Amino acid sequence: MGVTRSFFIALSKNQALNSGAKRWGLKLGAGKVVAGTDIKSMMQSVKELNANGISATIDNLGEFVQTKEEATQAKEAILKTLEAIQVHGVNAHMSIKLTQIGLDVDPDFCLENIQEIVSAAANYDIFINLDMEDYDHLQQTLDILNVLLKEYDNVGTVIQAYLYRAEKDLENLKNVRLRLVKGAYKESPEVSLQEKKEIDENYLKLIKLHLQAPGYTSIATHDHHIIEQVKAFVKEENIPLHSFEFQMLYGFRTEMQKDLAKEGFAFTTYVPFGQDWYAYYMRRLAERPQNINLALKSLVSK
Ligand code: FDA
Numbered sequence: 001m002g003v004t005r006s007f008f009i010a011l012s013k014n015q016a017l018n019s020g021a022k023r024w025g026l027k028l029g030a031g032k033v034v035a036g037t038d039i040k041s042m043m044q045s046v047k048e049l050n051a052n053g054i055s056a057t058i059d060n061l062g063e064f065v066q067t068k069e070e071a072t073q074a075k076e077a078i079l080k081t082l083e084a085i086q087v088h089g090v091n092a093h094m095s096i097k098l099t100q101i102g103l104d105v106d107p108d109f110c111l112e113n114i115q116e117i118v119s120a121a122a123n124y125d126i127f128i129n130l131d132m133e134d135y136d137h138l139q140q141t142l143d144i145l146n147v148l149l150k151e152y153d154n155v156g157t158v159i160q161a162y163l164y165r166a167e168k169d170l171e172n173l174k175n176v177r178l179r180l181v182k183g184a185y186k187e188s189p190e191v192s193l194q195e196k197k198e199i200d201e202n203y204l205k206l207i208k209l210h211l212q213a214p215g216y217t218s219i220a221t222h223d224h225h226i227i228e229q230v231k232a233f234v235k236e237e238n239i240p241l242h243s244f245e246f247q248m249l250y251g252f253r254t255e256m257q258k259d260l261a262k263e264g265f266a267f268t269t270y271v272p273f274g275q276d277w278y279a280y281y282m283r284r285l286a287e288r289p290q291n292i293n294l295a296l297k298s299l300v301s302k
Contacts, residue, residue, distance in 0.1 A: 005286045009186045012282030018064070021278035030281040033251035034061070035273045039084050042273035045250065046090045049269050053261040056092040057129060057247070058085070061274035062100040068109060071102030075113045077274070079120055086124045093127035095270060098141055111144055115151075122154045127177065132158035134185040135192070142169065149176065156215075160184075161203035162192040170206055170213075179218040179247065180207050184283050204229055211239050218268065220247035224256070241265065249284070 011017065035045035046056045060081050065071050078096060085092050096117065102110040114130075121128045130141055141157060148155045156176050159166050160183035170178070182203050183192065193199050200223070207230060210217045219230055227246065234244070245266035248257050261267040272280055 006186060008282045008286035012279040012286065013064075015064075018276070018278050022275040030277045033249065033272075033281065033284055034277045035250055035271045037273065037275050037277075039081060039273075042271060043084060043088050043090065045271055045273075046092050047088070049271070050091050052258050053267070054257060055245075055266070055268045056090070056271045057095045057268050058092055059095045059097075059131070059270060059272040059274075059280075060100075061272050061280055062276040063097045063133065063279055064099050064104065065102060066104060068102060068105055071100070071105055071109070071113060074100045075117065078117055082117070082121055082124060082126060085126060092271075093129065093268075094121065095129045095131050097131045097133055098144060099133055099137060103137060103140060103144075107140055107144070111147060114144060114148065118148055118152050118155050122152055126154065128155045129177075129179060130155065130157040132160055132181075135163070135187050138163075145173075145176075158220075159206060159210075160192075161206050162187060162199045164191060164193070166202065166206060167209070170210060173215065174210075174213040175215050177216040177218070178210055179220050180210060181220045182223075184287060200226065208233055211244055212237070217244040218247050219244060220270070222248055222253050222256075227260070 035042045042058065046058065049056050058081060060074070060077050062074050062077075065074060078094065078101070081094065085094070096114070098110055098114065101113040101117070114128075118128050130145055132138065132141060145155065145157050156178055157173070158179045158181055159170050159173070160181055162183035163169075170180075180203065182199050193202060203221070204226060207217065207219055207226075211230075211234065219226070221227065230246075233239070234241075241264060245268055246260050247268045247270060250269050250271045257267060257269060
């Protein structure tokens, strides 16, 4: 892992900066990749995406919550967002990080919170994705998912291709709707591949496996090499278009997002919004140091 990547991942975990940033409003160029701080501005962005044939997965930003009060507030905000999706009639579902609704405070309390959310979403016929966080939270996230799957079918999660255990986890979740990603956190060589080439190879392998399994596949990447290889594979194997989609983050490769939707592929954009933008934005800078230009330009133009 390069020094720059480690540096931004360390910044993303800094508690003081995370809480300070909530008071700043969107700064450092984050407005390019975060769809505002309230439901109104986020809905505007979602409607624009829908007009281009693109669906949205909405992330009411927040993670690493340390108290029950904060977790309850986050749950209430998520329930409000679900209601807004219904009221506005937009084509959208939600992505949720379990640490935002109390995983670090008390896993049983977190389970109650996510059950309430998934149940409300089921009533609206809205899908809920459990985002995958760092390795320390992986098993707990899968355990909670498995409890939810006994009762609900509008829930799925993320498999990170950099992890050695990814293929096994994928195998156990054959029937489940999964988002496949390369992985965004800094993980140790004991648990994860470290070389980009190996991660890319494993990523493509997992995509091919899940495309041939019953569960829906969300291929979440900005990597055009991977996307081209997926296109070739689905054509060769006659994989139906309704069994998978591509996903990218809001503000990234916007033209390519529209082009893929125009080509007839199902496409979903990950739309983060809210005041808790800081850790999310630092991880994006870690992934793609070119994005630092966004941050620097916004500083000099102030
Ligand atoms: P990667 O960063 O490896 O880039 C590969 C190549 O693609 C680059 O060399 C460049 O050529 C090209 N490229 C990439 N970005 C570009 C750009 N903006 N402009 C031009 N060219 C570009 N992670 C996680 O751990 N848990 C999660 O729940 C999620 N969820 C999630 C949802 C969605 C919708 C996405 C898109 C991603 C995630 N991730 C995630 C993040 C994921 O794990 C990964 O860190 C990032 O997507 C970066 O990897 P990529 O596959 O996009 O390409």
